[in-house]
Amino acid sequence: MSPVRRAALLVSAALLPLGLLVTCPTAALAAAPQKVTVKASVGTDRVVSATVTCASARACAGSLSLKLSTGGTKTLKYEAKARGTKTVTWTLSTAQHGALVKRGSATLTVTGKATRPGKSSFTQRATVKPAVAQVSARSTSYTVPTTRKLALSLNCAAAAGCAGTIQLELGKTALVKTPVQLKKGAQTVTLQLSAAQYSKLTEQPATYTLNVRETQPDVTQRTTALKLARPATVPEPKPEPPVRTASKAYAERNWTPAAVDTCPAALHASYQTIGPDGKIYPTWHPAQVTDPATGETCSFGHEHGADPRSSNIFDWVSAFYAPSDLAQGEPVGIPFGYTSEELENYGHEHGGMAMRHEDNAGHKVFVANGVKMLDADRNWLRLADGSQLLCDVLIKQHQGSWSPDATSNNAHESEFAARCNDGTEIITSILTRFGNANEMFGTCAPEEAIATVGSVLPAGDGGRRIIPTTDCVRNNPTDWTLYELWESDSKIVASDGTVLAAFDPWFGVRNPSRIYDRASSTATTNAISRPLDFAWYADRPATDYLWAGLSATERFDYADPRSPFNGAQRDFYLGELQLASGPTADGMVYSDPYGGSARADRTVGAIRQLIRPGSVLGDVALSRQKFDAKADFGKNNGVHAPN
Numbered sequence: 245m246s247p248v249r250r251a252a253l254l255v256s257a258a259l260l261p262l263g264l265l266v267t268c269p270t271a272a273l274a275a276a277p278q279k280v281t282v283k284a285s286v287g288t289d290r291v292v293s294a295t296v297t298c299a300s301a302r303a304c305a306g307s308l309s310l311k312l313s314t315g316g317t318k319t320l321k322y323e324a325k326a327r328g329t330k331t332v333t334w335t336l337s338t339a340q341h342g343a344l345v346k347r348g349s350a351t352l353t354v355t356g357k358a359t360r361p362g363k364s365s366f367t368q369r370a371t372v373k374p375a376v377a378q379v380s381a382r383s384t385s386y387t388v389p390t391t392r393k394l395a396l397s398l399n400c401a402a403a404a405g406c407a408g409t410i411q412l413e414l415g416k417t418a419l420v421k422t423p424v425q426l427k428k429g430a431q432t433v434t435l436q437l438s439a440a441q442y443s444k445l446t447e448q449p450a451t452y453t454l455n456v457r458e459t460q461p462d463v464t465q466r467t468t469a470l471k472l473a474r475p476a477t478v479p480e481p482k483p484e485p486p487v488r489t490a491s492k493a494y495a496e497r498n499w500t501p502a503a504v505d506t507c508p509a510a511l512h513a514s515y516q517t518i519g520p521d522g523k524i525y526p527t528w529h530p531a532q533v534t535d536p537a538t539g540e541t542c543s544f545g546h547e548h549g550a551d552p553r554s555s556n557i558f559d560w561v562s563a564f565y566a567p568s569d570l571a572q573g574e575p576v577g578i579p580f581g582y583t584s585e586e587l588e589n590y591g592h593e594h595g596g597m598a599m600r601h602e603d604n605a606g607h608k609v610f611v612a613n614g615v616k617m618l619d620a621d622r623n624w625l626r627l628a629d630g631s632q633l634l635c636d637v638l639i640k641q642h643q644g645s646w647s648p649d650a651t652s653n654n655a656h657e658s659e660f661a662a663r664c665n666d667g668t669e670i671i672t673s674i675l676t677r678f679g680n681a682n683e684m685f686g687t688c689a690p691e692e693a694i695a696t697v698g699s700v701l702p703a704g705d706g707g708r709r710i711i712p713t714t715d716c717v718r719n720n721p722t723d724w725t726l727y728e729l730w731e732s733d734s735k736i737v738a739s740d741g742t743v744l745a746a747f748d749p750w751f752g753v754r755n756p757s758r759i760y761d762r763a764s765s766t767a768t769t770n771a772i773s774r775p776l777d778f779a780w781y782a783d784r785p786a787t788d789y790l791w792a793g794l795s796a797t798e799r800f801d802y803a804d805p806r807s808p809f810n811g812a813q814r815d816f817y818l819g820e821l822q823l824a825s826g827p828t829a830d831g832m833v834y835s836d837p838y839g840g841s842a843r844a845d846r847t848v849g850a851i852r853q854l855i856r857p858g859s860v861l862g863d864v865a866l867s868r869q870k871f872d873a874k875a876d877f878g879k880n881n882g883v884h885a886p887n
Contacts, residue, residue: 493581
């Protein structure tokens with residue numbers, strides 16, 4: 245086949261999947277490594293857009309003649325870099341755009357004449373239509389509360405989201421204007437009225453105008469009439485707030501200050517949330533706050549990781565954990581100790597189950613927003629429209645790194661939530677088993693199990709706990725021998741054995757305050773030692789990494805805030821996220837506290853789990869990604885072991 249004929253076929257083949265007609269007269273055929281794509285919609289900016297793709301190793305140039313069947317022609321020159329693209333635009337006149345709008349669609353004929361790298365010509369036809377506004381008001385009647393906040397209920401119909409500005413108007417007067425960036429689906433945008441604007445509202449609805457000017461996916465404008473009113477002057481009687489009882493995590497496992505801590509216990513107790521069972525639970529708080537009683541900065545001496553409010557899905561997850569009878573003003577958030585509380589209830593109905601309650605300081609939060617998902621071959625995963633698959637992840641994991649607990653106990657409370665733009669949604673609360681009870685692994689020999697004693701928790705079905713050992717760190721005190729890594733293998737399994745969800749985040753600690761001491765352990769105890777003490781050994785004191793400079797100081801206790809070994813330097817890894825449809829249409833199931841026996845109806849002690857597979861994520865294998873590689877949640881804020 246001649247080069248001329250081959251180039252003509254390549255142009256046609258590249259354009260045919262777009263549903264566009266291409267004709268290349270035989271007399272004009274030549275090597276033409278260009279193709280043209282036309283944007284199918286024309287916004288209110290009246291712009292017709294055509295993009296030339298140059299597939300050649302040399303630059304491309306030529307001209308495009310555009311002709312609309314409803315009237316109007318335009319000739320545009322283009323130059324595109326080698327293997328690059330060039331977009332040319334034609335702004336229609338008001339009359340030309342009006343004719344297109346009146347007809348509803350038009351045929352755009354594009355006649356291309358390439359001059360570089362070779363001469364060629366082609367004709368291409370495409371259908372263009374006036375762009376349709378993608379943002380609409382889901383409700384047109386509102387009662388604006390005394391906070392003067394108008395919570396508009398909007399819907400974005402575009403798969404890739406919508407962007408632009410919204411403006412509230414009264415007559416010809418603009419009241420409030422704000423930019424918006426909306427994801428696909430229903431969302432709420434809040435407009436704050438001024439006191440003067442609010443004063444003009446009455447109890448009888450008045451007509452306002454909502455003007456939505458979109459810039460993405462197209463330039464469009466839509467106006468909607470809104471009915472706004474103030475609430476009745478006589479408020480409805482407020483219902484009596486429900487009586488709340490304290491969970492064991494709040495009443496018995498809450499924090500009490502050490503001698504070096506400056507915040508009072510009562511201030512810590514004020515950080516609370518209401519769990520799904522209606523009980524009070526401790527929740528996240530900053531490591532340092534201002535004590536309202538003194539106006540001074542004080543420290544709790546421990547930290548709970550990343551601020552969950554920084555997560556894109558915090559409101560969604562908090563609403564999931566809120567009880568059905570939540571009263572106005574009651575706190576919502578991530579409950580610490582909820583799974584352990586339900587374990588007690590479940591254990592009363594199912595004899596022989598060991599109870600599990602953990603300390604307050606060990607609850608840690610991990611946040612990852614807009615994670616670009618990779619398959620097992622490190623390729624980006626994409627949606628059907630070619631856009632990037634993104635996930636927001638919020639995790640609360642109990643990971644104490646100061647006591648002997650984790651050397652033998654494998655079950656630790658985990659709350660794992662993720663929402664992705666392919667429709668994937670998961671919120672789970674379980675006791676995750678990191679390997680088997682009475683078994684751990686050391687950093688110097690991570691494949692060799694170390695037997696420990698004392699745990700009565702059930703065996704695991706995957707994962708492990710890699711904990712530094714005294715002999716390993718003592719012989720080579722470095723960052724990698726001290727690195728503690730917990731590898732989970734979590735599942736939600738239906739009563740018939742079907743795995744509804746499988747996810748396996750890992751959690752690392754770069755500066756734990758404990759290491760396992762095999763030599764000092766006995767048949768009934770698991771001994772630990774403190775890496776801090778290596779700085780003052782008479783024989784080969786540790787001087788590198790976190791130990792640098794310590795040997796020259798007077799010896800102090802491992803719980804001293806001066807110690808660099810406080811368990812606050814943590815990272816985490818995201819791995820598999822495989823979901824399957826369960827027995828309910830809404831994805832809600834109830835499992836035991838370990839994630840087993842999931843079913844549609846709730847039993848005593850069962851925990852509600854949300855599992856909704858998306859259009860892409862399901863059984864696809866994912867690559868593991870690391871986050872917070874340099875995070876330090878205990879820097880200059882009074883944090884110390886135990887943490």
